[in-house]
Amino acid sequence: MKIAIATDSFTTVAGHAGKSHHWLVYDCTRDEPIPPPTRVTLERAQLMHYWQDDGPHPLDGVEIVVAASAGDGFVRHMQARAATVLLTGASDPALALEHILKGAALPETRFDITTALCKLKDRFSRYSR
Numbered sequence: 321m322k323i324a325i326a327t328d329s330f331t332t333v334a335g336h337a338g339k340s341h342h343w344l345v346y347d348c349t350r351d352e353p354i355p356p357p358t359r360v361t362l363e364r365a366q367l368m369h370y371w372q373d374d375g376p377h378p379l380d381g382v383e384i385v386v387a388a389s390a391g392d393g394f395v396r397h398m399q400a401r402a403a404t405v406l407l408t409g410a411s412d413p414a415l416a417l418e419h420i421l422k423g424a425a426l427p428e429t430r431f432d433i434t435t436a437l438c439k440l441k442d443r444f445s446r447y448s449r
Contacts, residue, residue, distance in 0.1 A: 321348050323420060324379055324403075325413045326387040330359055332411045337387035338369035338394040344413050345382065348421065357413075368394055379403075386416050386426075 325333060326340035334340045344357035360378050364370060371377065379385070385398050385405045395405045408426035410416040419426050 321350075321384065322346070322382045323348060323384045323386065323417060324360070324382040325357075325416060326385070327413055331413075333386065333388050333408060333413055333416055335388035337385065337390040337405070338397075339367050340387065341367065343379065345379070346417060354417065354421070368397055371397075377401075384420060386413075386420070 323346045325344045325346075326337045327342045327344055328334045330342050330344060334342070341362050343360040343362070345360050346357050347355060362378060365372075366378060368379075380401065382401075382403050385403050386408060387405070388409065388411075389407060390405050398405050406420065406426055408416045408419075409428045410419070410426060416426060418424075
């Protein structure tokens with residue numbers, strides 16, 4: 321199972337998944353130790369906020385996406401790419417990954433004004449159709 325975690329410079333779980341440049345991608349196998357993550361850095365045009373769906377994407381094949389916040393458009397966009405978006409209040413990517421692999425609930429998210437603004441913008445985005 322491929323799990324991608326949006327991060328701030330590969331250290332903490334990032335908010336605003338659609339504009340996250342740095343991702344830790346784990347390719348986990350049941351009953352195997354957790355492998356080290358692959359670090360993926362997206363160029364501006366590859367950020368899901370701007371992505372035009374005009375070819376392969378570095379996050380293709382990911383089944384679960386983790387972030388501190390994400391707009392409805394991002395969630396719908398990832399669902400169309402067969403990925404589930406999970407939001408967490410955990411700031412440590414390893415802690416979030418541990419919760420997911422154990423099947424435990426992720427820590428609750430905190431209020432983020434940027435998420436509210438994104439939800440408003442998403443109403444008019446290409447993903448709302």
